Amino acid sequence: MKLNGSDIFVECLKEQGVDTVFGFPGGAVLNIYDALYKARDEIRHVLTSHEQGAAHAADGYARATGKTGVCIATSGPGATNLVTGIATAYMDSVPMVAFTGQVATPLLGKDSFQEVDITGITMPITKHNFIVKDVTKLADTIRRAFAIACEGRPGPVLVDICKDVSAAFAEFESKPPKKPRSAPSGVSEKDIEQAAEAINNSKQPIILSGGGVSIAGASQEVLELSGKAGIPVATTLMGLGSFPGTHELFTGLVGMHGSRTSNMAVSEADLFIAIGARFSDRVISNVKKFAPNAEIMHIDIDPAEIGKNIVVRYPLTGNIKKILKALNAKVKKRDYSAWNKKIDEWKVSYPLKYIKDEVLRPHYIVERIYELTKGESIITTEVGQNQLWAAQFYKYTAPRQFISSGGLGTMGYGLGACIGAQMGRPDKKVINIAGDGSFRMNCTEIATAVEYKLPIIIAILNNGVLGMVRQWQDLFYEKRYSATSIDRGTDFVALAEAFGAKGIRVTKPDEVDAALTEALASEDTPVLIDFQIDKDDKVFPIVPPGAPIYELID
Structure with missing residues (x-):
């Protein structure tokens, strides 16, 4: 059937199972908003107060549901107002597709009203971006954008649609969404065996569970590994919730604002197992003194993260959930150890605490x-x-x-x-x-x-x-x-x-x-x-800039 670009846009959203979009209208997206109005019973459009609010709302929607968030803005300032939200999603690996309107194709490159090169602006902060100048390519571009956003390590994708494209007609045939391509595995059976042997032979291991664990749906596998081998677990900020904060093996955050227990455990560990974490500066602080006694095992979907910030002895690249399942099958059960006893003593000696008085804290x-x-x-x-x-x-x-x-x-x-x-x-x-x-x-x-x-x-x-x-x-x-x-x-x-x-x-x-x-x-x-509250209440512990993470201020 023949549809105009705006109706093709809506039909493609329906194909992808999108039921909610966040946005703010303007001249370059008027045709798209007209189509959204006609489809208002099938797709809920949420009108935010500002385009940045739309981007953050799409991000929050994606993080809370695991679905791909969608936001829309017009050209020029509307598009640039999305930039901070897109960059936020990019840094935290959030699947999001941002649609922007663009001036008509004959006006491109002429400093037309509300024209900016939004694909050029967002190139460093998206997994990929597109400008659509031909209505016959619109549907496949949108489909590709959704596939890219959620496959492998997720992230935002931007699709910039010229206004005349949204009005032009083309043949359209609905297609079911493709399953995301699985991440290529760089892990062999030998790699798994060596990693399992390292865990089985370690005396003082610790796991760092990052945001990638939640994204991969691998929380149960981390819980199984920790429980089977009796390994204490710390998390990054993004990893909160990937391992239960009420669990007896949980030690708290690690790094600049980590618990003293976590930071001391990392500093005395002989094996440091990072899962779905990227070794940010807020975690490692002084790289030369981070986990000084430990061999590093890094399990992550993104090969670019392996060895980027710290030397890794056991790199395991690919789908975290699959890798952990294979690893759990070879890890030996371990009883409560002297290491567990030391961790528990630290937790008693160094709890998170604050002054309890008549002041509102x-x-x-x-x-x-x-x-x-x-x-x-x-x-x-x-x-x-x-x-x-x-x-x-x-x-x-x-x-x-x-x-x-x-x-x-x-x-x-x-x-x-x-x-x-x-x-x-x-x-x-x-x-x-x-x-x-x-x-x-x-x-x-x-x-x-x-x-x-x-x-x-x-x-x-x-x-x-x-x-x-x-x-x-x-x-x-x-x-x-x-x-x-x-x-x-x-x-x-x-x-x-x-x-x-x-x-x-x-x-x-x-x-x-x-x-x-x-x-x-x-x-x-x-x-x-x-x-x-009082202006002088502070966040403790804190590691001073440049100091090793075991030198905390309480």
Whole structure:
């Protein structure tokens, strides 16, 4: 049958099973939005307040559901407003397809109104991108974009569609989506046997479980390996939930804000098993002194990550789930050992702790959120101290439960991601733990949450400063607080109510439970809680820049 480009666009989304898209219209995508209007009973379009909010919402939707997120923007500033969200998804391996409108093909390269080279701009932050100048190539380009986004190591793909393409006609034949190509395996039977032998012979092994474990659906295999061989497990920030935070073998985060137990275990281990992690600088800190006594085993889908930041003795490249299944079959069962005893003693001696007094502490707030939700909520965060307190004091027991910008560290990420996660998982209560600095960057997305009657909770840990930057100024810059005070008198409760949400202010510890209970009871209205905390509360432990991870400040 013959369809115009906009109808082909919609039909291709249906082929891919897309039921929700996030976006903001404009001139170059008017034809596409007209087609979306006609298909409104089949595809839900979520109108955000800003294109960056659309990108973060598509990202949060993808992380919460495991599906590919979709966002749309017009040409020029609409497209460039997606860039931060695309880069965020790229750094954290999130499957997303971003569609942008472009000027008509005769106007390309002429500095036309709202023309930018968005494919050139996004080339370094996408797995691949396309510009479509021929309507006959539109359908196959969209199909390819979805395939690329979710195969292998996932990531964002951008499709730029010229306006005349969206209006032109072409023959269209519906096709079922292709199964993603499996990642090529660089692992032989001999590799598996050598890796299993290394695990069986190790006396003090430790596992680092990263975000790739959740992406691969390999949490059960990591749990089996850990339990069978009695190996303690630490996680990266992105790996939270990939191994149960309540498990007896869990040691906490590792790296700059890792637990003392995790960092000491890594530093004394004789075998370090990294699974679905990329050895970022926030994990290894001083590379020459990272895991100094250990041989390194690295299991990852992306061969480019093997040996990139640290020397690896046992590289295992390919599908993590398949590799772990093969490895588990050859690993020997191990009883509680002297190493396990030492780890348990460290956990008792060096727990995460904070001052418990009459002051409203962020650590306490996160603990109460955990208790009152019974650990079952999806938590999104902004970036900074709020992110780390949420990581440390909420126990994540399942993949896709902790949603945060890890690699890029994007302030303003959490609210959009919270909206996307709630729309993708309406069966869960989704809570955005935010700092006041990050929150105000994209606070207009409250209007989106109100319009779509989303019962999200926005828990602002409001200290009136850019908390993490101020913490570094305090610890490492002799208390020169340059441009970090943002106590501008903004009334976040009044702001929430101006948008049509519910606002609650909390200033004392004994007000926390009542506020959270009220917020958790909301079924169709966003609730913002302004928790007013002290500006000098800090995230501990912290490894000073350039120091080995065993030299922590508590």
